[in-house]
Amino acid sequence: MNITVAVEGIEGIKHYLNGKAARIKEELFTLMQDTGLAIKAAARAAAPRGVTGNLRGRIGMRASQAKMGVVVKSAAPHTWLVEHGRSPGRMPPLTVRREGWGITPWAEAKGVDPFLIARAIGRKGTRAQPFITPAAERYLPGFEPQARALVEQILTTE
Numbered sequence: 001m002n003i004t005v006a007v008e009g010i011e012g013i014k015h016y017l018n019g020k021a022a023r024i025k026e027e028l029f030t031l032m033q034d035t036g037l038a039i040k041a042a043a044r045a046a047a048p049r050g051v052t053g054n055l056r057g058r059i060g061m062r063a064s065q066a067k068m069g070v071v072v073k074s075a076a077p078h079t080w081l082v083e084h085g086r087s088p089g090r091m092p093p094l095t096v097r098r099e100g101w102g103i104t105p106w107a108e109a110k111g112v113d114p115f116l117i118a119r120a121i122g123r124k125g126t127r128a129q130p131f132i133t134p135a136a137e138r139y140l141p142g143f144e145p146q147a148r149a150l151v152e153q154i155l156t157t158e
Contacts, residue, residue: 023154025068033070036061039140040072048129
């Protein structure tokens with residue numbers, strides 16, 4: 001016994017779903033950008049105030065619709081050290097000529113000897129002052145429920 005099933009109008013269904021998929025992608029990207037901007041603002045507000053303002057000033061967001069991704073980060077070279085801290089051990093460099101940063105500009109702005117600061121950091125380390133991770137942890141949990149609701153809304157409306 002053979003059973004044959006014929007579906008008519010499949011092209012119309014494909015066209016309908018392709019239109020929905022494009023709208024879903026567009027709306028999800030907008031939601032991703034909004035979430036990224038919220039994380040960026042929260043990270044800037046939570047970042048420690050430094051003498052140079054380099055850490056806060058270089059927090060940015062990059063979004064790619066082609067990759068459906070958003071990245072929030074600080075381009076300041078010492079971001080990782082502030083976010084995670086530094087364990088005791090070797091002294092940090094006074095200056096990094098190639099990069100144009102180091103302890104010296106900060107210490108000079110504070111009016112202290114850069115060598116003494118570097119030696120103290122080498123001996124004691126520095127405590128972590130997270131600002132990007134808490135900002136992401138604050139806004140990312142709400143992203144998935146919002147995305148699900150958005151997709152459901154698009155699929156259930158004409």
